Amino acid sequence: MPAATMRALRKVRPEAGAQIERVEIPRIGPGDALVRVRAASICGTDLHIFKWDPWSASRLKPPVTFGHEFCGTVEQVGAGVEGVAPGDFVSAEMHLNCGHCRQCRLGQPHICKNLKIIGIDQDGCFAEFVRIPAGNLWKIDPAIPEHYAAILDPLGNAVHTVLAGEIAGQTVAVTGCGPIGCMGIAVAKACGCSTVFGIEVNPHRLALAKTFGADYALNPKQENAVAKVLEATDGCGVDVLLEMSGNPAAIHDGFRMLRAGGRASLLGIPSQPVTFDLVADIIFKGATVQGIFGRRMYETWLQATALLKSGRLNLEPLFKERMALEQFQEAFALLERGEAGKILFYPNEDTGLRS
């Protein structure tokens, strides 16, 4: 039985910032599990919440503990739980679907009409413990190290995006080479794609894209990336666009790089409307455009696990920063500068920086 209270990083008031509070350990009901958090990772969404951007202000109801990327150990399970037991090493799908809307009935629970997200709509994992419906837990194969297990959620975004269509033998442009873009490059390479073009304005990230396997690393501020891609593909363009930036200029460039009949999978979140030359970019091209949200439940988790187990995904360059929960101000500042990899918290450990 866990102790009665725990430390948690919380949005307490509807304004920028956050604070560590001591709160009650969640009580679990039938079908639930209580998980002791081993490592948690910061998402770009957490930065939005910290900064209290308009989306956060419209969605969150403080006080709430945030954080939705993690791994941990099952501490307790509620009545009726099968297939998972105390002591199991787990991560979790933090998107909770309703089970009865049209999308849920059609096998698309990841875009459930009544979706709730742990760490946004209810208390999340930047805490010593987190409550999760047992059906959303994902048991971790022992071959997968703890720090990889902590980022299965964003890795799943990358896997979902890459594997939303054919990838073997395909040429690929990745616009936006932050952590998910870099994971996308690694996943595409591991799945047999052909030439990869990494497109990114941040030189630090562009270098990272190379490390993760990009054959070309193009900075649109320094060269005509569209022209380069067309030249390198015999004027044809790439088979697949993986849009990871949310940046309107990058999106435009991406579509101009895409070959007729190609696939554009959009994961990056633009903060404003985007204007398209629909005729040239999509219609006459016979292109297919896919909105990508979350992870397929649980096809994506199986795929990500299999790729990690195979040893073909080396994500080590992403893991430079390991911090105590109390260092959250420093962590968000680092993240905002665009130079962080996946920053990890260890809420159940005394020490701060780890290696």
Next chain:
Amino acid sequence: MPAATMRALRKVRPEAGAQIERVEIPRIGPGDALVRVRAASICGTDLHIFKWDPWSASRLKPPVTFGHEFCGTVEQVGAGVEGVAPGDFVSAEMHLNCGHCRQCRLGQPHICKNLKIIGIDQDGCFAEFVRIPAGNLWKIDPAIPEHYAAILDPLGNAVHTVLAGEIAGQTVAVTGCGPIGCMGIAVAKACGCSTVFGIEVNPHRLALAKTFGADYALNPKQENAVAKVLEATDGCGVDVLLEMSGNPAAIHDGFRMLRAGGRASLLGIPSQPVTFDLVADIIFKGATVQGIFGRRMYETWLQATALLKSGRLNLEPLFKERMALEQFQEAFALLERGEAGKILFYPNEDTGLRS
């Protein structure tokens, strides 16, 4: 052997208008066929050419005979032609693919990089005879009447759009109920779709949509079409959006009507860039957007033929206007008013109006 000259409706100079000229009957080479035109139909593209809009001015090289929707009888075949012979009743795919670009090699010749179009890039079918590569001919099943055979090209656009994804049991919104939109409604119904919402601002066309099977005919100028569709679908939205208008407001409405996980197939050609709320309309929704161009070669032709043969497509309400080639001024004026169905020319007949 045909007579040495023939009548043809031609764009003679780079300016608005057209004229009937007497020109040489085309000479055919190896692999070609010469077809005597029985009935030809006017496409919206022909109106753009007639009016010499910016697209036409950038693409056409006058003098050229226009027209690309037709049926006729094979008059002659060139050396090496197999599978088609003089006397055969045919229509034709007027998009000519190169056979060696990446799309052609991948089974996507309809979006060939080096595509040429008969009636745009070379002499078309608004004439007594037209020259076509024999591989592009489509032999017409004798069960299909002449006036239907003349519009297999635009019917193919509708079939391509509807059958670009699942349709049986799906709810459908059709934005834009001109001739292709109405054919799209008929095809979707014949293929087992569920409720169809026809969306159109022109009352004449909206009434036509009803005739073709729309369960709801909504005029966004008179009511909140998005709200109506959501209400009629339990707040869920439609499974499939068939965009046939090219109108930015209709496109916006269409995406707001689309359910999460839905498919949007875009055929209508906007004349200007379109601004999207990518996040709400596509990304968070997990939507799939498809640009639709031409007809799959020749899957679409087989599908359209099968649907026509089955008798489940009643397209008669589209056929009101039958004219002599010399009535082209009247025909284009009628088309521009947005009240015409599929106007038919009969270049090899003396008389004008037929019934």
Next chain:
Amino acid sequence: MPAATMRALRKVRPEAGAQIERVEIPRIGPGDALVRVRAASICGTDLHIFKWDPWSASRLKPPVTFGHEFCGTVEQVGAGVEGVAPGDFVSAEMHLNCGHCRQCRLGQPHICKNLKIIGIDQDGCFAEFVRIPAGNLWKIDPAIPEHYAAILDPLGNAVHTVLAGEIAGQTVAVTGCGPIGCMGIAVAKACGCSTVFGIEVNPHRLALAKTFGADYALNPKQENAVAKVLEATDGCGVDVLLEMSGNPAAIHDGFRMLRAGGRASLLGIPSQPVTFDLVADIIFKGATVQGIFGRRMYETWLQATALLKSGRLNLEPLFKERMALEQFQEAFALLERGEAGKILFYPNEDTGLRS
């Protein structure tokens, strides 16, 4: 609160036969619903159970109430049930999946590794009441009549088989024209298929196939059905084979009728191993063969509902026999003679035969 006991048709001992017993009305737990049965239908599987064939003997653990096709009214719901309430008119998916095997995790719960079936592995619907997990209930659209609602399970088998691949514009052979075969013909027609060949040795069923829309009704005992199909398809064969017979000779014929690149969807259950000329029938042909089991949960249910609502499925010729539960001996005898349609029981009504 329902009365304490009810009538049920049960397999009491591990031997041929069945009997009506008075048993306790099922008690429901959290997540369950109790449904008052309005109409129940007999499946071929029920006949196997009645006759106690080797499969039944190996699977059932008497005493058990059988029956798994029905519709009814929700009487009670257990704790935690959402989205369904007493008074709702429902049918149900009687296949219960575990939720945590690989297939369940991959969105294929209909082939769950730990599948249990109500009416086989636990008490079914040939009774006044039946207990069903609420998540397996399917609310019936009020536009659907009671007798159609009672056969959504076998109609779902037909819909699942037909829509397991493309059907619009496709030529189709249906081998085996019992009730599910006939429903398959009706569904394929409603979804825009081209020519349908019904293949069946029972003249009564062959006539029924015609009624349901078969363009050709071929009796392989009287003519060379393979030759007829090839002749009618220009020597090409059909695009789609829907195998509904389980008969080895019909299966062989079916594959010889299938065109290269075609799809064979197998629903019929052979009672013995079947020998294939794999090279000619599948490999050199590049054919795709699909095993079809149950119904996709719940895509198939949505599709079946939409087709019924559209009014394009006329299944009336299947409904000739309406009986009291007590007439079960007569019902099974009729079924065995191969001349019955879908026999309906009305366990909560005093009278026997209805109209």
Next chain:
Amino acid sequence: MPAATMRALRKVRPEAGAQIERVEIPRIGPGDALVRVRAASICGTDLHIFKWDPWSASRLKPPVTFGHEFCGTVEQVGAGVEGVAPGDFVSAEMHLNCGHCRQCRLGQPHICKNLKIIGIDQDGCFAEFVRIPAGNLWKIDPAIPEHYAAILDPLGNAVHTVLAGEIAGQTVAVTGCGPIGCMGIAVAKACGCSTVFGIEVNPHRLALAKTFGADYALNPKQENAVAKVLEATDGCGVDVLLEMSGNPAAIHDGFRMLRAGGRASLLGIPSQPVTFDLVADIIFKGATVQGIFGRRMYETWLQATALLKSGRLNLEPLFKERMALEQFQEAFALLERGEAGKILFYPNEDTGLRS
């Protein structure tokens, strides 16, 4: 202009054996190319032809030069040839499709109804020169070495089989680990598959399977391969079966290893009918079975080229035997013993064995 005659390995009479003859160099017509053969490889089919098995006797019309796997240099092109020129380094798709049957019209030319094969139905590549329709040539990327270019045809079989469905993250069983089976393992691994089980009775080949990346190499003569696979997959079975043996026992085992909902892609050619437990192996399992023939034209060629260029396919262990055309007796004897890799001939070189 090439010399008037050349050496060719030919089937001269309808009986076992073959002989080297001096014959005229092929004359090319419009659309053709004449290719000087650099390296040719022996296929299992060539062994059947050499031994004059029943299939060969029913299909070939001697005298004919056999051989259909090769690379070479374009010597001459006929009238009207575009996109390829003398001096180009090429391989070729030796399956010639008609262009007008239903399969050709549907984008499935690899299963053309009127297919002809160079090296079987007309003179092939075991000669100094071979005539090929220019549209069937495949220009070789200069990054691909000659000996790899010579086996693009059988590599294409492997690629077609592996990529006929999802492969990333999937568990795979390969039954039959001859050269194509081993290439299948390498391709599956390069495309991100999970665990691979190689199943083979020949110890030499089983060792080769390990070399190519099989995680498990199982000999059904020495252990219960089905039980091993089930044990290693938590009782679930593999997601994908790649059947490369044509052996009935291996096919049976393969299906028993396949999970419910899995894919079985069949390339191996059984020499006799195969008996299936259709219910357990396919129907109740909801399995998908695909016949695989040839290579998709030309999607497979693009995929194979991309995989080779990426450097992720190490096929070197297949290349041990390089021989003069005159050593054909020795070559076929070696092949029959089941220990050869891909034996290469060099018809335009004086010397025999190379390294």
